[in-house]
Amino acid sequence: MASPREELQNRIVSWVADRKSTFNAPYGILPNLQRLSRGAVRTITFGRCRTLDATLYIWGPNKLVLDSNRGNWEVTSEQELYKLLSDQFGARA
Numbered sequence: 001m002a003s004p005r006e007e008l009q010n011r012i013v014s015w016v017a018d019r020k021s022t023f024n025a026p027y028g029i030l031p032n033l034q035r036l037s038r039g040a041v042r043t044i045t046f047g048r049c050r051t052l053d054a055t056l057y058i059w060g061p062n063k064l065v066l067d068s069n070r071g072n073w074e075v076t077s078e079q080e081l082y083k084l085l086s087d088q089f090g091a092r093a
Contacts, residue, residue, distance in 0.1 A: 005058050008078060009042045012056065015082060016046050022091040024049050052089065056081070 002010070013031050016023050023029070025047035032043045042058040047068075054068035064081050066073045070088070075081045085091040 004061060005042050008061055009044060009058055011078065012058075012081065013044055016044070016085075016091075019091045022048065022089060023052075025053070048089070 009031055013029055016029055023046050026049060027045070027047075030043075030045040032045070034041050034043050044056045044058070045054070046056075047053040052068060052070060054066060054070075057065040057067070059065065061078070062076045064075045064078070066075070066081070066084065073084055073088075075084055082091075
């Protein structure tokens with residue numbers, strides 16, 4: 001049984017993977033569970049060849065933090081994240 005954060009991570013990975021023309025970094029899409037001294041955070045690393053490297057930190061369903069070489073953002077929902085990725089990086093369906 002997957003946790004709510006793992007299910008969220010899987011949905012976001014699928015969304016990013018469906019946009020191969022936008023997110024085409026040679027290392028692919030790297031989902032991870034990063035263990036911390038006080039718990040864990042789910043991450044997704046992805047990018048665009050030669051122009052974008054980004055890591056999304058999924059702290060919870062209402063706290064998603066995107067760190068990239070183009071800026072850093074914090075959003076409060078999955079839908080807000082998709083809008084951010086579409087607006088900032090041109091990710092379209």
